[in-house]
Amino acid sequence: MEQKNQAPITAGIYSKVKPDKKILSDTAFGYYISKDIGRNDAxxxxxxxxxxxxxxxxxxxxxxxxxxxCHFANGKAVIVISGKHSKSDESINPLIDLSLLRYALECGSKAVALEAERVTVSNLKECINYAVKSGLVFFAFNGTEILRYMKKSS
Structure with missing residues (x-):
């Protein structure tokens, strides 16, 4: 049964601090990797x-x-959460909530990036308030649009 305060998140910035180019680049890379390995349902x-x-x-x-x-990153990690990859699981969105944001910040993350329309957020208002007060960068991205921030290999 779905709770009233749960809905797929729409693209946008949900914190006071906006993602910089480095965070957007890390998000694009993480999204690309997640989709690539997702074919094997990782x-x-x-x-x-x-x-x-x-x-x-x-x-x-x-x-x-x-x-x-976050341990290996020694702080300043970007957490990227994308939707299910396999066709059979398309209707099942990952669920995140305030406790995940708190945990991410405690572990040393500087940003949490969610795939818009493919990740469900519980109590979005609480999550926004926490991100604003804590300084955590919290945003949702469109999967195809974020890829323009991928760093080009030399």
């Missing part, structure tokens, strides 16, 4: 720092992935 959470993958969600789950990735 997890939907990727932790990135400086266009390097710090952790990819697998069997351990989202929170352990965040903890591990």
């Amino acid at each position: 997890g939907q959470t990727v932790v990135v720092k400086n266009n390097t993958i710090m952790a990819v969600e697998a069997f351990e789950g989202r929170l352990d992935t965040i903890s591990r990735g």
